[in-house]
Every structure is written in structure tokens, then in C-alpha cells.
Amino acid sequence: MKEDDAVVPSEGTETTSAPMAEILLRLLPMTLSIVAMILMLKDSEKTTDYGSLSYSDVGAFRYLVHATGVCAGYSLLSAIVAAVPRPSTLPRAWTFFLLDQLITYLVLAAGAISAEMVYLAYKGDASITWSEACDSFGDFCRKAKAATAITFVVTLCYAGLSVVSSYRLFTRYEAPAPVLVLDPVPIGSRDKDVDLSS
Numbered sequence: 001m002k003e004d005d006a007v008v009p010s011e012g013t014e015t016t017s018a019p020m021a022e023i024l025l026r027l028l029p030m031t032l033s034i035v036a037m038i039l040m041l042k043d044s045e046k047t048t049d050y051g052s053l054s055y056s057d058v059g060a061f062r063y064l065v066h067a068t069g070v071c072a073g074y075s076l077l078s079a080i081v082a083a084v085p086r087p088s089t090l091p092r093a094w095t096f097f098l099l100d101q102l103i104t105y106l107v108l109a110a111g112a113i114s115a116e117m118v119y120l121a122y123k124g125d126a127s128i129t130w131s132e133a134c135d136s137f138g139d140f141c142r143k144a145k146a147a148t149a150i151t152f153v154v155t156l157c158y159a160g161l162s163v164v165s166s167y168r169l170f171t172r173y174e175a176p177a178p179v180l181v182l183d184p185v186p187i188g189s190r191d192k193d194v195d196l197s198s
Contacts, residue, residue: 022164023079029157030075033068033107036150040065043147045140053137060113061144064151067110071154074103093169100165104158111151118145 040061044054055061078096086092121141124132134141 019082019085022161023083025157025161025164026075026079026082029107029154029161030072030079032150032154032157033072033075036147036154037065037068037072039143039150040068040147043140043143045137047136050136053133053140055144058117060110060117061147064110064114064147067106068151068154071103071107071158074099088168088172090173093165093173096165097162097169100158100162104155104162107151107158108155111148111155114144114148114151118148 040055043061044052046052055065078099082096118141120130121133121137121144124130
């Protein structure tokens with residue numbers, strides 16, 4: 001292991017309550033993701049006039065199921081890793097930071113496209129002759145709206161975790177050493193070398 005990889009923070013160690021709070025903050029979105037995923041997986045409705053409608057018929061809702069599943073898995077794995085008492089290292093801090101950012105945007109995208117589909121299901125779009133579906137599939141729309149709302153709560157949890165992991169990374173470790181150092185050219189010296197007479 002390189003010396004830079006095991007940089008120890010200069011400001012002492014974490015208290016016992018800080019890792020416990022982080023573990024709980026990582027388990028909360030796991031629970032909410034599972035609830036949203038189960039709610040969407042069970043979201044189907046059958047009518048005598050219009051047939052049946054299921055989450056699998058809508059690509060945005062399929063994406064929400066996959067994104068919340070990935071989020072739940074990562075939340076559990078990251079809570080386990082955070083619970084293991086280890087010294088904080090630079091690679092570990094970068095890994096948490098990058099993966100927390102990735103999951104935040106993954107779940108945000110799932111919530112956004114699902115919200116758009118829920119809006120279209122409730123309001124329709126007359127310009128492309130898309131009629132409202134919630135008049136006929138009310139129960140389906142209510143479950144989809146609830147799963148979408150829960151997904152946005154998961155996004156807020158991961159936004160908070162992203163702030164925690166970025167704070168941990170950027171306050172504990174110094175900026176990396178520059179790889180390539182170029183000698184700066186003074187601005188005045190450039191003007192002297194240019195011949196403007198031609």
C-alpha cells in the first residue's frame with residue numbers, strides 16, 4: 001500500500017455516533033427503495049372496458065424498479081462496509097463519494113421520468129392525442145404516484161449522503177500533488193517576442 005493511500009486525517013478520529021448515524025442514513029433509503037420497488041412491482045389494474053395495465057407496460061416504471069433495486073442493494077452493501085471498523089483511507093473515501101453521486105443521479109433520473117409518466121397519465125397531452133389514463137386506471141395511477149414520491153425521498157436521502165461523503169473526502173485529505181508542472185510564461189514577455197511590424 002502506498003503512503004498516500006493510507007493518509008490519516010489530521011483532525012482525530014470519528015466518534016461512535018457518526019458511523020452509526022451514517023449507517024442508519026444508508027439503511028433508510030434501502031428500506032424506502034424496497035417499498036417503492038414492491039409498490040411498483042404490484043402495480044397493475046384490469047378494467048372491463050380498456051383491458052389491463054401493468055408497470056411492465058411503461059418503460060419509465062420498469063426503469064424505476066431497476067433503479068430502486070440497485071439503490072437498495074448498494075445501500076445495504078455500503079451500510080455493511082461503513083459498519084466495519086477500519087481506518088479511513090483515501091481510496092475508500094473516493095469510492096463512497098463517487099458511488100453515492102452515481103446512485104443519487106440514478107435514482108433522481110428514475111424519479112424524474114416516472115413523475116413525467118404519472119403527470120401524462122393524469123393530465124394527458126392533447127397535442128399528441130394522448131388521453132388521460134387515470135380516469136380508467138385510478139388504482140394504478142395512485143400506486144405509481146406513491147412509488148414516484150417515495151423515490152424522490154430516496155433521492156433526498158442520497159443527496160444528504162453525497163454531502164456527507166464529499167465533506168469527508170474534501171476536508172480530510174489534501175489536494176493531490178500536481179503531476180505536471182509547467183513554468184508559467186509572464187504575460188509581458190509574450191508581447192516582447194511578437195513582431196507587429198509585418
